[in-house]
Amino acid sequence: MPFIDLRSDTVTHPTPAMRRAMYEAELGDDVFGDDPTVNALEARAARLLGKEAGLFVASGTMGNLVSQLAHLGRGQETIATFQSHLAMDEQAGHAVVVGTSVRTLADRPDGTFDLAELDESFRDPDDPHEPISGLVAIENTHGHSMGQPLTTAYTGQVAEIAHRHGVPLHVDGARFFNAVVALAVDPAELAGPADSVTFCLSKGLACPIGSVVVGSRAFIARARRGRKLVGGGMRQVGVLAAAGLVALRDGEAGMIQRLAEDHANARRLAEGLAGLDGVRSAGGTAQPGNGPLDPARVTTNFVVFRVDRNRAAFLDALRGRAVLMVEYPHGTVRAVTHYGVTADDIETILAATAAALRETAGSHPAPPAGVAASA
Ligand SMILES: Cc1ncc(COP(=O)(O)O)c(C=O)c1O
Numbered sequence: 001m002p003f004i005d006l007r008s009d010t011v012t013h014p015t016p017a018m019r020r021a022m023y024e025a026e027l028g029d030d031v032f033g034d035d036p037t038v039n040a041l042e043a044r045a046a047r048l049l050g051k052e053a054g055l056f057v058a059s060g061t062m063g064n065l066v067s068q069l070a071h072l073g074r075g076q077e078t079i080a081t082f083q084s085h086l087a088m089d090e091q092a093g094h095a096v097v098v099g100t101s102v103r104t105l106a107d108r109p110d111g112t113f114d115l116a117e118l119d120e121s122f123r124d125p126d127d128p129h130e131p132i133s134g135l136v137a138i139e140n141t142h143g144h145s146m147g148q149p150l151t152t153a154y155t156g157q158v159a160e161i162a163h164r165h166g167v168p169l170h171v172d173g174a175r176f177f178n179a180v181v182a183l184a185v186d187p188a189e190l191a192g193p194a195d196s197v198t199f200c201l202s203k204g205l206a207c208p209i210g211s212v213v214v215g216s217r218a219f220i221a222r223a224r225r226g227r228k229l230v231g232g233g234m235r236q237v238g239v240l241a242a243a244g245l246v247a248l249r250d251g252e253a254g255m256i257q258r259l260a261e262d263h264a265n266a267r268r269l270a271e272g273l274a275g276l277d278g279v280r281s282a283g284g285t286a287q288p289g290n291g292p293l294d295p296a297r298v299t300t301n302f303v304v305f306r307v308d309r310n311r312a313a314f315l316d317a318l319r320g321r322a323v324l325m326v327e328y329p330h331g332t333v334r335a336v337t338h339y340g341v342t343a344d345d346i347e348t349i350l351a352a353t354a355a356a357l358r359e360t361a362g363s364h365p366a367p368p369a370g371v372a373a374s375a
Helices: 016-024 036-048 060-071 093-098 115-120 152-164 176-183 187-191 217-229 238-247 259-274 311-319 343-359
Strands: 053-057 076-081 101-105 132-139 169-173 196-200 211-215 279-281 302-307 326-328 332-336
Touching: 016 238, 036 053, 036 211, 036 238, 053 060, 053 217, 053 238, 060 093, 060 132, 060 169, 060 196, 060 211, 060 217, 093 101, 115 152, 132 152, 152 169, 152 187, 169 176, 176 187, 176 196, 176 259, 211 217, 259 302, 259 332, 259 343, 311 326, 311 332, 311 343
Parallel strands: 076 101, 076 132, 132 169, 169 196
Antiparallel strands: 053 211, 196 211, 279 302, 302 332, 326 332
């Protein structure tokens, strides 16, 4: 049975144009710096984001890791939001590999820091008790706020504060181009205030593997050393970079512009879900309050909601109807639209969701995380 898979935009398969480009890619040994396809991808990414240089890496996690290796010294500290991927979902690579700590501040419902709190969170370099603040990191789009895009103005405000404290700004832009499309801004403008940006090719842009880190030439040289340290020096890897070059083509030939379709489909999905008995807002950062799901908050490709049902039973019932969604933190459900999910599919998904909710009506929602079932 063919599934409509909304668990993540990472499930996308390469397009026919990517597969052709991968087959035909000119190759070399990238550790020697002579894979022409990798070099072209790194140059294209840097130009698009208005930076001096780029580095092709295996994943978004590796992009964040080598960026931290390049920006930070052992014993330093990164300031990031509590729910950020860098702080929560990377096996504490900052501690294990980089030798640094992360100071987490609350994520506001639009994915931003409280700027006054950020300003106050830098350490006193003269106090021997404290680590040294070495980096500020933001996530754009911001996953836990249901994929909110962070604006150029906000990025500039964060950069101004970071730079005033003598610290660089890194953007974890796993879904940077979703933000670019949602905000209708030039990628170089949105990246402008940041010292480094990493973006994923293997999410909404539909490549099979890879991310690119961009920044100054000196920063990229350090990140390249970091990449080798963590075993990410790859060889004839132009075979993968070729797909990235297709993704980053201009207009309809590339994969950036079409992200608008995913955003429209996510909004349509949220509008339909909001009308179904048993669907509630996610609450927390995704949507404050515990009222109905508010489709107006869906501005990119994430829909996060809660069901008044047993969540696992609901997801199983949905799977039985060939639709996949995934458990997300704090008892919520996430659905992500992407290349391969069509507007017609949204109607199929809504019908399957309505049926799964009917089938599981009366099942007991699981207790909130941390509360014992017997309590
Ligand atoms: C915001 C964010 N950063 C980084 C990553 C890591 O990307 P990867 O799975 O390619 O390591 C993800 C993955 O979902 C993400 O959502």
